[in-house]
Amino acid sequence: MNTSKQVNVMIGLMFLVALFFAVNVINEPNRADTARHHQTETFSKRGAEIFVNNCRNCHGLEGLGPEEGAIAPKLNTPAFLVLAEDNKYGLPATSDGVAQGIRSFLTTTLECGRKGTIMPTWGEKYGGPLSDQQISYLVTLMTEGRFDLVVEKGLDHDSHQNPPATREDILSDGTGLALTQKNCGQYDALTAREYRERDPFAAVVDKSTSDSDTRSDSSSTVVSAPASNEAADALVQGLPVGDYFLTLCAACHGPNREGLLGPALLPSTLLEPDQIYIDTLHNGRAGTVMMPYGGGPVLTDDEVKSIVTWLKTVEP
Ligand code: HEC
Numbered sequence: 001m002n003t004s005k006q007v008n009v010m011i012g013l014m015f016l017v018a019l020f021f022a023v024n025v026i027n028e029p030n031r032a033d034t035a036r037h038h039q040t041e042t043f044s045k046r047g048a049e050i051f052v053n054n055c056r057n058c059h060g061l062e063g064l065g066p067e068e069g070a071i072a073p074k075l076n077t078p079a080f081l082v083l084a085e086d087n088k089y090g091l092p093a094t095s096d097g098v099a100q101g102i103r104s105f106l107t108t109t110l111e112c113g114r115k116g117t118i119m120p121t122w123g124e125k126y127g128g129p130l131s132d133q134q135i136s137y138l139v140t141l142m143t144e145g146r147f148d149l150v151v152e153k154g155l156d157h158d159s160h161q162n163p164p165a166t167r168e169d170i171l172s173d174g175t176g177l178a179l180t181q182k183n184c185g186q187y188d189a190l191t192a193r194e195y196r197e198r199d200p201f202a203a204v205v206d207k208s209t210s211d212s213d214t215r216s217d218s219s220s221t222v223v224s225a226p227a228s229n230e231a232a233d234a235l236v237q238g239l240p241v242g243d244y245f246l247t248l249c250a251a252c253h254g255p256n257r258e259g260l261l262g263p264a265l266l267p268s269t270l271l272e273p274d275q276i277y278i279d280t281l282h283n284g285r286a287g288t289v290m291m292p293y294g295g296g297p298v299l300t301d302d303e304v305k306s307i308v309t310w311l312k313t314v315e316p
């Protein structure tokens, strides 16, 4: 090789090196995205494993709660989704503020559990079994809505049991459940509503219809609510009694009062005198997870009476 050839080769190599750096710099944001994506995927998978081992018995094999015969509320819900840019729904990304609110709601709910309910305390710092890291995996699982991973890992897990575990084996029968006593300033069923009832999809629909003048026409076709009844109008803790029931009692008694972990609460099943049920609400039922609600800071005597009248007279 003569000198001029060597120089050419050197120049060629330097050009390639420069090109390599240039391509990398241009590609940097993409790589950051891919890395983030990879991390969310890994966290969700770890979260799914923890979910299979600790949460399915109450929240369901698909996280769908009462919809699949489980005793605890559904977690596989758009309410907890945090949407990234470019999400598969084509919706705007969740704002940082809202995302932070959801993450902190889920984190503190997991760490503390729910006082007065069977939702256990999970955080190590409050005496539970899970580390901060493990809780953050679960939060990622829920904010990413990756219950497909829970189903996948669950099937794998159950098929390796001998004999293979069935749905009935897994869904809790209510024995051995205890009420969470600890109060670490956590959300309660009422403050949780804001998050539980969030609908990232509805916000978009509202916006798109608000400009159109067909809106007032369509609202006039809405069927009016059935004639209201005094019992159904009662307020409990500032909420219509039906809403109060949905947030505090439905996890155990079923959203339509059909009975889940606790018995059905319908006019046709509540045949004892009112006082029996008033006492149940006041004192709870010893030895069961039915806790006391009345006679104190939780519910006033009047509120307890309103609930009992509503349960005994209003059909779901
Ligand atoms: C022994 C049953 C039980 C187990 C096990 C359990 N939960 Fe719960 N969980 C509940 C109940 C009941 C509630 C509703 C409490 C209430 O009425 O506010 C709840 C509420 C929640 C909420 C709040 C949902 C909302 O709509 O307010 C989250 C989040 C949650 N659980 C996550 C989990 C995760 C994750 C695990 C597993 C680490 C888990 N839970 C294990 C019973 C359980």
Ligand code: HEC
Binding pocket: 117, 118, 245, 248, 249, 250, 251, 252, 253, 261, 262, 263, 265, 269, 270, 277, 280, 281, 285, 288, 289, 290, 291, 293, 307
């Ligand atoms: C953690 C689960 C749980 C929650 C939450 C719960 N209950 Fe119960 N409830 C039960 C169980 C279990 C029983 C049955 C107790 C027994 O065996 O005597 C029961 C019994 C009752 C009864 C007596 C029914 C009968 O036929 O004797 C009433 C009334 C009742 N609950 C109302 C409520 C109301 C109202 C709420 C909400 C403020 C509520 N419960 C919340 C679990 C729950």
